[in-house]
Amino acid sequence: MRQGGHHVPPFESCALNRGAKPCYRAGHMSGGNMDILKVTHLTKRFGDVRAVHDLSFAVQPGRIFGFLGGNGAGKTTTLRMVLDIIRPTEGQIEIAGCAPDKRDSAAIGFLPEERGLYDNMTAIDAIVYFGRLKGMDRHDARAHGMELLDRFDLADRAKTKLSAMSKGMAQKVQLATALVNRPRLLLLDEPFSGLDPVNQGLLEREILNAAADGAAVLFSTHVMQHAERLCDTLLLLKKGEKRFEGTLAEARAMLPARIEAVAHDRIAALPGIRAAEAQDERGEVGPGGDGPWRRYMLELEPGVDAGDVLEACTAQGVPLRRFQERQASLHEVFVQLVGDAEIEK
Amino acid sequence: MKDILLVAGREFRQIVSMRSFWLTLLLLPAALALGPIIAQYLEDDEPTRIAIVDRAGGGGGQAIEDRIALEQGRAALADLSRHVARYDLQSANPQAPWAMGERWFTGDDVARFEAEGGMDAAMARLKQAKPPATPEYEPPAADYAIVPLPPALSEAPETSFADRAQAYLEDTDDDTGPELIAEIGSGWPQQPVVRIISGDRPRGSFVTMVQDVLTRDLRSRAMTAAGMNADAADAVQDAAPAIAIVTPAPGGGATETMLVRSIVPLALSYVLLMALLLSGSWMLQSSIEERTNKLIESLLACIRPEDLMYGKLVGTVAVGLAMIVFWVVCAAIAIFAAQGVVSQFVGPALEPLASPGIVLAIVYFFVAGYILVSMLFLAIGSLANSMSEAQGYLMPVMLGIMLPVFFTLQAVISGNDGFVVQLFTWVPLWAPFTVLARLGTGIETWQIVGTGIVLALFLVAEFVLLGRLFRASLLSQGQKAGFAELIERMKRKA
Numbered sequence: 001m002r003q004g005g006h007h008v009p010p011f012e013s014c015a016l017n018r019g020a021k022p023c024y025r026a027g028h029m030s031g032g033n034m035d036i037l038k039v040t041h042l043t044k045r046f047g048d049v050r051a052v053h054d055l056s057f058a059v060q061p062g063r064i065f066g067f068l069g070g071n072g073a074g075k076t077t078t079l080r081m082v083l084d085i086i087r088p089t090e091g092q093i094e095i096a097g098c099a100p101d102k103r104d105s106a107a108i109g110f111l112p113e114e115r116g117l118y119d120n121m122t123a124i125d126a127i128v129y130f131g132r133l134k135g136m137d138r139h140d141a142r143a144h145g146m147e148l149l150d151r152f153d154l155a156d157r158a159k160t161k162l163s164a165m166s167k168g169m170a171q172k173v174q175l176a177t178a179l180v181n182r183p184r185l186l187l188l189d190e191p192f193s194g195l196d197p198v199n200q201g202l203l204e205r206e207i208l209n210a211a212a213d214g215a216a217v218l219f220s221t222h223v224m225q226h227a228e229r230l231c232d233t234l235l236l237l238k239k240g241e242k243r244f245e246g247t248l249a250e251a252r253a254m255l256p257a258r259i260e261a262v263a264h265d266r267i268a269a270l271p272g273i274r275a276a277e278a279q280d281e282r283g284e285v286g287p288g289g290d291g292p293w294r295r296y297m298l299e300l301e302p303g304v305d306a307g308d309v310l311e312a313c314t315a316q317g318v319p320l321r322r323f324q325e326r327q328a329s330l331h332e333v334f335v336q337l338v339g340d341a342e343i344e345k
Numbered sequence: 346m347k348d349i350l351l352v353a354g355r356e357f358r359q360i361v362s363m364r365s366f367w368l369t370l371l372l373l374p375a376a377l378a379l380g381p382i383i384a385q386y387l388e389d390d391e392p393t394r395i396a397i398v399d400r401a402g403g404g405g406g407q408a409i410e411d412r413i414a415l416e417q418g419r420a421a422l423a424d425l426s427r428h429v430a431r432y433d434l435q436s437a438n439p440q441a442p443w444a445m446g447e448r449w450f451t452g453d454d455v456a457r458f459e460a461e462g463g464m465d466a467a468m469a470r471l472k473q474a475k476p477p478a479t480p481e482y483e484p485p486a487a488d489y490a491i492v493p494l495p496p497a498l499s500e501a502p503e504t505s506f507a508d509r510a511q512a513y514l515e516d517t518d519d520d521t522g523p524e525l526i527a528e529i530g531s532g533w534p535q536q537p538v539v540r541i542i543s544g545d546r547p548r549g550s551f552v553t554m555v556q557d558v559l560t561r562d563l564r565s566r567a568m569t570a571a572g573m574n575a576d577a578a579d580a581v582q583d584a585a586p587a588i589a590i591v592t593p594a595p596g597g598g599a600t601e602t603m604l605v606r607s608i609v610p611l612a613l614s615y616v617l618l619m620a621l622l623l624s625g626s627w628m629l630q631s632s633i634e635e636r637t638n639k640l641i642e643s644l645l646a647c648i649r650p651e652d653l654m655y656g657k658l659v660g661t662v663a664v665g666l667a668m669i670v671f672w673v674v675c676a677a678i679a680i681f682a683a684q685g686v687v688s689q690f691v692g693p694a695l696e697p698l699a700s701p702g703i704v705l706a707i708v709y710f711f712v713a714g715y716i717l718v719s720m721l722f723l724a725i726g727s728l729a730n731s732m733s734e735a736q737g738y739l740m741p742v743m744l745g746i747m748l749p750v751f752f753t754l755q756a757v758i759s760g761n762d763g764f765v766v767q768l769f770t771w772v773p774l775w776a777p778f779t780v781l782a783r784l785g786t787g788i789e790t791w792q793i794v795g796t797g798i799v800l801a802l803f804l805v806a807e808f809v810l811l812g813r814l815f816r817a818s819l820l821s822q823g824q825k826a827g828f829a830e831l832i833e834r835m836k837r838k839a
Contacts, residue, residue, distance in 0.1 A: 085645045110646035115639060115643075117640060118355075118640065132351055133647035187646075
């Protein structure tokens with residue numbers, strides 16, 4: 001778990017002793033690995049449409065949780081339920097042990113997928129306004145807002161109206177409105193969509209900083225590269241249902257391991273090899289090769305790893321010019337689990 | 346509560362930062378300031394010059410002149426007595442007709458007034474008796490002046506007189522000649538024809554006066570011809586019932602009727618309508634901006650939809666009330682600056698408002714009306730994705746409010762207290778306007794209390810149902826809602 005030295009306020013004393021369930025929010029979240037967000041058997045239906053079905057997961061402090069799925073998978077609906085914007089049809093959500101409540105907004109940061117601010121407000125006024133809506137006093141919100149603008153190279157534009165800013169600048173200001181209250185739970189809905197590469201980098205750093213400072217970060221995305229780079233835990237959704245939850249390594253392990261090898265034909269007959277596909281120089285299936293040497297893509301039997309194959313090669317005297325293990329990418333896992341059609345969405 | 350005030354403060358600042366707000370705010374005082382100046386240029390203070398031709402010589406012409414003099418004397422006496430009562434100047438001559446309070450002045454009163462020196466003598470007395478701060482009395486201008494027939498027409502024969510008089514009135518630009526000529530034919534009374542020749546449409550009051558005077562002449566002749574002596578005929582002509590008018594004391598002294606003899610509640614009814622139209626459109630703009638700028642989700646992550654709704658409502662109501670306070674302050678400054686002229690009219694209008702019950706009723710119906718209609722605007726703002734879409738919802742709602750309200754206000758002004766006005770008093774959407782208007786002319790206390798309770802209950806229901814609609818519509822961007830969907834959203838609890 002990442003822990004940083006930056007001061008992160010604990011959740012407010014439990015305004016949340018409102019149900020039968022005991023709440024443990026009062027100052028308990030600052031250092032432990034207790035779940036900040038816990039979702040249990042969550043279901044949301046809109047009329048006949050089932051947006052989310054029987055979804056359970058938990059997010060701990062200092063962890064980055066990736067919420068993956070195509071459009072319409074139920075990511076935004078789930079986030080809205082966590083934020084208490086809409087109510088679940090069934091199931092439970094606990095934030096620091098209590099049901100979602102607007103009084104928690106002091107500890108939550110949220111960046112929506114569809115972004116926008118009041119055009120006629122200045123950057124710093126917009127940040128202070130959202131800071132105050134989250135329970136901060138004006139002075140603290142302004143001070144931290146200026147700090148964030150400085151970090152985002154916008155200090156000199158603090159008093160510029162948002163209508164006079166570029167889209168990229170306005171997006172940074174919006175990010176600052178999500179971070180101004182030093183959230184313990186940071187929810188980001190498709191945060192990278194619409195950002196230029198420079199701002200994508202900035203956002204990645206801020207996500208890592210927030211987690212390093214002890215915040216639990218949950219972000220939804222359908223861009224696998226960001227999830228691969230950032231997430232400790234991944235959750236794949238398809239049509240509102242969970243298809244996978246685990247680490248990146250666990251996700252990759254769901255697909256059989258593969259080895260790219262340049263070797264003699266005999267390698268295809270080794271034990272533990274499920275399939276051997278000869279490829280040409282461009283990696284396409286074909287009879288490519290240089291004399292007895294051929295390039296193979298080997299697919300292994302379940303439970304067999306690259307070391308076992310290498311050991312068999314050595315034992316049986318199969319000569320090798322190249323032997324490289326290739327891990328499945330998250331994209332491949334995603335395709336395997338939810339299908340191409342979901343990515344196309 | 347803190348969130349509501351934060352949203353309200355932002356809403357208030359946003360509206361106040363608009364140019365249209367300042368334009369609207371200053372437009373009314375500017376119009377009020379410029380109005381009297383423009384009116385001064387447009388106003389025709391000159392009396393209508395009248396020439397009377399009596400070809401029969403039977404006294405009809407003289408009777409008309411006498412009647413004009415009597416009516417003008419009566420009007421001057423009434424105006425003078427109003428001024429005397431307003432500034433407590435009765436001590437100038439307690440026995441004078443003008444010192445005995447406002448009332449209907451008889452011919453004897455006018456004759457006595459004239460016999461005692463008329464307006465000049467009265468003004469001289471007032472000048473001696475009035476305190477230094479009391480403004481000078483300005484007598485009203487006369488409506489009519491009798492002028493002689495111009496030489497060009499005096500010799501014209503009766504048969505061609507009307508044509509020549511018409512030509513004269515059309516062609517001559519004479520500031521001293523007649524603008525209107527009344528001709529009693531030589532055949533009077535056997536041929537009772539009176540011609541009124543005028544360049545413009547003659548005043549109705551003049552025509553009525555001529556008809557009244559000459560009808561009396563004809564009837565007197567008919568009665569004497571039938572054998573009645575002249576005195577008896579005059580007595581018949583003068584026979585009329587005495588009408589005693591009893592009205593409640595100003596300030597709501599009546600027990601059965603709450604009556605504010607003041608233009609203020611009626612004016613507030615108009616102001617309420619005007620302020621609502623303005624601030625409502627600003628609230629619409631702001632709501633639609635939040636939707637089109639995709640702000641809603643960010644806001645709802647921080648605050649409850651109800652707080653957003655109440656905040657917007659409080660902010661907009663505050664803008665509307667601030668505008669009204671500004672206008673009232675401007676009016677007060679204008680009254681103070683104008684002193685005698687305006688305060689002569691406004692002062693009496695404000696006096697009856699001293700009763701706490703009346704002030705409470707006015708404030709309640711004004712604020713409740715403001716909130717009621719603002720909620721409708723807010724709901725429309727949450728439904729529409731653009732201003733043009735909002736117009737589609739707005740038009741029927743506005744027509745549904747404005748047309749009945751204008752009808753009611755007109756009816757109340759003209760003293761109509763019929764079934765429709767009674768009905769509108771009890772329909773919450775129109776009750777604030779109707780009650781405010783009726784407070785100026787008379788409404789029973791039980792009706793005020795009853796409709797106030799109905800209005801309060803309606804507001805609660807409106808808050809619940811439109812609150813649900815607001816909440817359910819906030820995140821439904823891009824979805825057009827039909828009537829069935831609107832009802833469905835109102836049923837959704839959360």
